[in-house]
């Protein structure tokens with residue numbers, strides 16, 4: 001899987017706006033590969049994106065889905081009380097802290113019916129029956145893992161490849177379970193360490209993700225054994241991305257650290273530190289997607305008000321080194337930088 005790509009770069013699925021058919025189309029045309037983000041969308045909205053992406057790519061693209069977790073029974077009311085003042089500041093109420101499965105079954109039916117070439121999963125491994133349905137229609141299954149244990153589990157379930165995510169990555173950690181005792185939700189491995197450990201437990205093709213924003217980083221991950229690399233943050237300011245303008249602006253200012261927080265969604269995710277994450281992270285319960293729904297009106301209102309302090313501003317650790325411009329130019333830059341780095345690397349031990 002992915003070994004025939006001219007450019008071993010995958011534009012990551014980025015739910016919540018940044019992923020667009022145009023971004024995926026630009027990746028395919030540049031010889032790379034792109035994923036649509038199925039998370040948070042209704043199945044009907046995803047149909048529209050699939051059709052548009054088909055037109056732009058000729059059919060070569062992937063879709064990412066969120067595997068539903070176990071419904072948390074933690075009491076979300078104290079956190080709702082905390083968010084009340086925040087919500088009132090923007091003239092809204094916190095949302096209903098409901099649990100849902102992100103219309104998972106309908107989306108599985110959809111990707112099977114549309115014979116999507118690659119379907120990737122985050123937050124767990126799909127059940128073997130769903131993997132079998134995808135295999136029957138010729139789809140490849142990629143599962144996001146953050147530890148060697150998750151890799152073993154996904155390989156045993158029948159995945160065709162693993163997206164290995166290091167702690168540097170922007171957005172949600174792909175953790176199968178969220179350990180409430182840990183602010184990061186579980187074990188924290190850097191990309192090179194987890195690539196090495198995962199490659200010791202499986203021969204499946206590995207896609208490296210987390211903190212890769214320069215061609216030299218891409219080259220390093222490939223030299224370390226990855227078949228391809230998946231980059232999110234490197235494309236957040238691409239012209240074709242649907243990233244919120246305020247998010248783009250604070251990324252470009254590059255003056256904030258990143259940190260893990262459950263404050264926005266109830267699951268650990270890496271984003272730019274702002275007032276909301278500073279004030280609420282240590283109080284946010286591990287209750288996804290209840291907290292996601294609860295904070296949504298606040299995040300939306302903050303976005304409309306142009307206020308970055310209460311928006312979820314997902315970004316990987318290396319975001320200050322990421323650029324902007326058409327996605328094709330970003331990909332071309334990555335290729336040139338990777339070739340230069342490989343040229344330098346080839347001389348090191350000679």
Ligand SMILES: Cc1cc2nc3c(=O)[nH]c(=O)nc-3n(C[C@H](O)[C@H](O)[C@H](O)COP(=O)(O)O)c2cc1C
Nearest residue numbers: 012014015122169170171210211231232233314316
């Ligand atoms: C804004 C944003 C949204 C993301 N949304 C998703 C998603 O919907 N599904 C997913 O599997 N990964 C998602 N990710 C994580 C990426 O797949 C990938 O692991 C990460 O971007 C790699 O690290 P980097 O951002 O440093 O390149 C998201 C990342 C960002 C930055």
